[in-house]
Structures are given as structure tokens and as C-alpha cells.
Amino acid sequence: MNSLEVSNLKIGDDATGRALVRNSSFLVEPGSCTAIVGESGSGKSLTCRAILRLNPAGLRQSGSIALGGVDLTKLSEREMRKIRGRRLCLIVQNGMRAFDPSSVVGVHLRETLNRHFGWSRAEMTARMGKAMESVRLKDPVAVMNSFPHQLSGGMLQRIMIALALVLEPDIVVADEPTTALDTVSQYEVVEQFASLRARIGCSMIFVSHDLGVVRRLADEILVMRDGEIVESGPTRKIFSEPRHAYTRHLISAKEALNRRFNHVMGGDDVVDR
Amino acid sequence: MLTVERVEKSYRTGGLFARRRKQVLSGISFEWKAGECLGIIGESGSGKSTLGRLLLGIERPDRGSVRWEGRPADERRARRGSVSAVFQDYTSSIHPFFTVEKALMEPLTLRNKRAAIDSRRIDRLLEQVGLDSSYRNKYPHELSGGEAQRVCIARAVATEPRCILLDEAVSSLDGSVQVQVLDLLRSLKTAYDMGYIFITHDIQAAAYLCDRVMIVRDGRIEETVDVDRLRDVQSPYAKKLLDMVMA
Numbered sequence: 001m002n003s004l005e006v007s008n009l010k011i012g013d014d015a016t017g018r019a020l021v022r023n024s025s026f027l028v029e030p031g032s033c034t035a036i037v038g039e040s041g042s043g044k045s046l047t048c049r050a051i052l053r054l055n056p057a058g059l060r061q062s063g064s065i066a067l068g069g070v071d072l073t074k075l076s077e078r079e080m081r082k083i084r085g086r087r088l089c090l091i092v093q094n095g096m097r098a099f100d101p102s103s104v105v106g107v108h109l110r111e112t113l114n115r116h117f118g119w120s121r122a123e124m125t126a127r128m129g130k131a132m133e134s135v136r137l138k139d140p141v142a143v144m145n146s147f148p149h150q151l152s153g154g155m156l157q158r159i160m161i162a163l164a165l166v167l168e169p170d171i172v173v174a175d176e177p178t179t180a181l182d183t184v185s186q187y188e189v190v191e192q193f194a195s196l197r198a199r200i201g202c203s204m205i206f207v208s209h210d211l212g213v214v215r216r217l218a219d220e221i222l223v224m225r226d227g228e229i230v231e232s233g234p235t236r237k238i239f240s241e242p243r244h245a246y247t248r249h250l251i252s253a254k255e256a257l258n259r260r261f262n263h264v265m266g267g268d269d270v271v272d273r
Numbered sequence: 274m275l276t277v278e279r280v281e282k283s284y285r286t287g288g289l290f291a292r293r294r295k296q297v298l299s300g301i302s303f304e305w306k307a308g309e310c311l312g313i314i315g316e317s318g319s320g321k322s323t324l325g326r327l328l329l330g331i332e333r334p335d336r337g338s339v340r341w342e343g344r345p346a347d348e349r350r351a352r353r354g355s356v357s358a359v360f361q362d363y364t365s366s367i368h369p370f371f372t373v374e375k376a377l378m379e380p381l382t383l384r385n386k387r388a389a390i391d392s393r394r395i396d397r398l399l400e401q402v403g404l405d406s407s408y409r410n411k412y413p414h415e416l417s418g419g420e421a422q423r424v425c426i427a428r429a430v431a432t433e434p435r436c437i438l439l440d441e442a443v444s445s446l447d448g449s450v451q452v453q454v455l456d457l458l459r460s461l462k463t464a465y466d467m468g469y470i471f472i473t474h475d476i477q478a479a480a481y482l483c484d485r486v487m488i489v490r491d492g493r494i495e496e497t498v499d500v501d502r503l504r505d506v507q508s509p510y511a512k513k514l515l516d517m518v519m520a
Contacts, residue, residue: 039447039449039450040417040418040447041417152317152318153317181317182315182316182317182474183316183474183475183476183514183517183518184316184474184514184517185316185317186517186519187517187519190519209447209448209449210448210519211448212518212519213519215519216519249449250448250449253448253449253451253452253453254448254449254452256452256481257451257452257455257477257478257481258477260477260480260481261476261477261480261481261518264480264500264501264503264504265503265504265515266504
């Protein structure tokens with residue numbers, strides 16, 4: 001497994017001259033999970049897409065993004081194509097938009113696997129089926145033959161995770177994967193993320209504004225605000241002794257919700273996992 | 274007061290001429306008393322938003338009745354002054370060609386066609402939701418999510434209803450903005466002496482705001498419980514739901 005090192009990443013908008021991400025540097029150790037938290041517009045998603053080189057051409061980008069020593073920003077589009085999916089997997093917020101609405105999800109899955117492996121059709125179905133069962137999708141064949149609109153958001157998200165299980169990437173980049181889900185599906189998807197990491201030993205970049213989810217999954221946290229990393233550190237430390245005022249603000253908002261909930265549930269004030 | 278009695282609702286599925294119907298709500302009966310804050314909790318697809326539309330009179334139940342102060346909800350006069358609504362999708366909730374001022378004027382002029390509306394009233398409304406008068410001339414796309422939702426809340430309280438129905442009103446907002454909006458709702462509740470019906474999948478948010486929650490599953494009421502007694506829920510489904518909260 002390889003580490004991912006982002007150094008001096010700057011993203012700016014050519015048209016308006018605004019800096020969207022200012023000089024961010026961080027390291028994702030092999031097998032660890034780094035969470036990026038912050039409010040909308042803080043540059044979390046831009047950072048994710050910069051890693052996969054998916055930002056639109058109108059955005060100016062500088063700095064280096066090294067995956068196992070190879071600078072991704074210097075690769076040709078053709079070489080990058082091989083890395084996307086196989087070594088870097090992206091899981092986006094809205095499952096409905098991640099799949100092609102005009103074909104059944106099996107087509108998407110087969111296309112992806114075809115690009116990276118020389119497997120036969122039967123082998124792809126068998127491997128995909130096994131992975132889907134492990135993320136608790138019953139009847140994988142029926143799921144593969146369904147259109148995205150026939151499946152729920154939580155199911156689509158779990159199909160993405162199943163695909164990542166088969167691809168075994170070095171790094172999974174998950175951009176707000178649970179934000180659009182209700183409590184029950186969110187719980188299930190988060191559990192599957194945890195087991196995905198345990199099973200294939202990948203590293204993970206997990207973007208979320210839900211600190212409850214982040215606390216459950218992340219080893220390291222980066223707090224972003226207005227395109228800047230204002231604080232970073234191990235999860236426990238960020239929660240127990242946040243240094244930056246903004247981090248404290250984010251945590252206190254979550255605590256306010258927790259306190260009331262724990263109070264009515266009659267539990268302790270802090271429930272640590 | 275709102276009375277819902279034995280409400281049933283189904284939709285036709287599988288094309289225009291298909292006979293198959295999907296039962297969305299069955300046997301829903303409950304009461305909402307003035308000033309109360311009632312949470313309606315359920316997973317996606319449980320029928321909670323359909324129930325919300327029935328309460329607003331946007332749709333009619335197949336069977337049973339929804340009554341505001343004894344009058345059916347689909348009667349416009351019955352709803353006037355009784356209920357207004359705030360929805361999840363703040364980007365599509367305000368007419369894109371309207372300024373904030375115009376958006377806030379709309380319910381007021383509809384209610385009181387002849388009387389000129391005091392412009393200080395708009396300022397006061399904005400102030401109450403934590404915005405200042407500089408927002409009057411802004412368009413919806415210039416607002417952040419939290420600001421747009423505040424404008425929607427201001428518009429909902431403009432007619433001084435007895436009840437505001439909030440359908441996933443904070444679910445699309447960031448964590449910290451969510452708490453700010455919930456706090457705002459709490460303070461408005463006392464200022465205007467009104468109640469809420471808070472439809473959500475977020476149990477923590479419901480526990481923060483509500484006095485009583487109703488857990489809906491597959492179109493049926495699974496359990497209704499006071500928030501202070503949330504830990505004593507009886508049904509296995511409600512227990513499971515509470516276990517899945519990631520605090």
C-alpha cells in the first residue's frame with residue numbers, strides 16, 4: 001500500500017482570480033483514514049477532486065500530489081485514467097448522479113472492471129456478486145439489473161463500496177457519502193466503510209460535515225475553512241482539545257445536539273467509541 | 274388544533290394506466306395541540322413527507338380526515354393563519370426572480386390585499402431570523418444555505434400561523450448551521466407562541482427541538498413518545514432506530 005502526500009496544493013479560479021484552496025499540505029499514511037471537515041464552500045470537495053484530477057479546466061491548480069512517490073499532477077491523462085478506479089476510488093455524495101441513469105448499474109460496474117482487469121463476464125459477475133453480498137445487498141443479480149432510480153440512495157452507496165472492494169484501490173476518496181442518507185442507511189453505509197478499510201487495508205480520505213460519522217471512522221482530522229487547513233491532528237486530540245476557535249465552534253455545535261439527546265436518553269455526556 | 278383521523282393514502286405505481294397501487298399511509302390517527310412541537314421521524318420512503326403534504330392540504334387523503342380546528346385541510350380558509358411550511362430544498366423554495374423583500378411580501382399581500390405593508394415589518398421579520406435589512410435586495414442565489422433557509426422561515430412566520438410544518442428543514446444544512454437554525458426555531462416558538470410539526474430522519478435534531486415524537490414506519494405509526502421518555506420506547510424498531518444514532 002502507498003501513502004498519499006499532498007504538498008502546497010493551491011487551487012484558484014482563473015475567471016475571478018479568487019483563491020479557493022490556499023496552500024494545503026497533508027499526508028495520508030498507508031491504511032489510515034483522514035477526515036476533512038468544514039462547512040460548505042470550505043474547499044473540501046475541491047481538494048478531493050484535485051487528487052483525482054477531476055476539477056474543471058477553468059480552475060488553476062499548483063502543488064504536488066504524490067501517490068507512492070509518483071506525482072499525479074505530472075501524469076498524462078491516459079496514465080491518470082489507469083490510476084482512477086484502480087488505485088484511487090471516488091465515492092460521491094449523490095449515488096443517483098454517480099451512475100448513468102439510462103442504463104442498469106451492472107453496465108457501469110462491468111465497464112469499470114473491464115478497463116482495469118482482463119476478466120471474463122462471468123468472473124466479473126461472480127466477483128461483483130460476492131462483494132455486493134458482503135455489503136449486505138441481497139440478490140446481487142437483481143440489483144445489477146436495476147436502474148439507479150429503482151434503488152435507494154443507501155443501496156447505491158453500498159454498490160459503490162462493493163465496487164471498491166473488488167477494485168482494491170490504494171486510496172478511497174469519499175466525498176460526503178452519507179450526507180444524503182437517513183439515519184438507518186447512514187449507519188449501515190458507515191459500517192460498510194469501516195469494514196472496507198479493514199478488509200482491503202486501503203487508506204481513506206473521508207469528507208463530511210457530520211462529526212458523529214467522522215469520529216467513528218477517522219484516525220486523523222483536517223479542519224478546513226475558506227480554503228485553508230486551520231487545524232489538523234489525531235481524531236481524539238481534535239475532539240478533546242481543539243486549538244483553533246473554528247474547530248471549537250464546529251465541535252460545540254455538535255455537542256449541543258448530543259447533550260440534549262444524551263440527556264433524554266439518560267446516558268453519559270460523552271460516549272466514546 | 275390539528276386532528277388526523279384514520280388517514281389512508283396510496284399512489285398508482287408503474288405507469289399511467291397501471292392498476293397497481295402502492296399503499297403509502299395506512300391508519301394514521303393523531304392529534305397536534307396548539308403550541309406543541311411534534312416530531313415525525315422515519316426512514317426515507319416511510320411516508321412521512323406524504324403525511325406532511327396531507328397536513329398542508331396539498332393532497333387529499335383517500336380515506337379519513339385531516340382537520341385544522343375542525344375544518345378540512347384542503348379548504349384554503351381553514352389553512353389560513355393555521356399552518357405554513359418550510360421545506361428541505363432551500364434553493365428551490367424561493368422564486369429565483371424575487372428579491373428577499375418580494376418573497377417576504379408575497380404571503381402578506383395575499384393575506385391582506387388592500388392594506389399597504391409597512392416596510393418596517395419586513396425589517397423586523399429579517400431581524401427576527403438573524404438577518405439585517407441589507408438582505409432585502411438580495412436574490413436567492415446570493416444567499417448561503419443557512420441564510421436562504423432563514424428567509425424561508427421568516428416567510429413562514431410572516432402570516433403568524435399557529436403551526437409551521439418543517440419538512441426536513443435542517444437536513445441539508447451543515448452541522449453547525451443546523452444547530453443555529455434549530456436555536457432560531459426555538460426562540461421564534463416563544464416569540465410567536467406557535468408550534469411546529471417537524472418532519473425529519475434526524476433523531477438528534479428532533480430530540481433537540483420537539484416535545485413529542487411520532488415514529489413512522491412503512492406508512493404506519495410505530496410509536497408515539499414524549500421526548501423526555503425517549504429512552505423508554507417499547508417497539509423493537511424504535512429501539513433499533515435509537516441505537517443507530519451516531520452521537
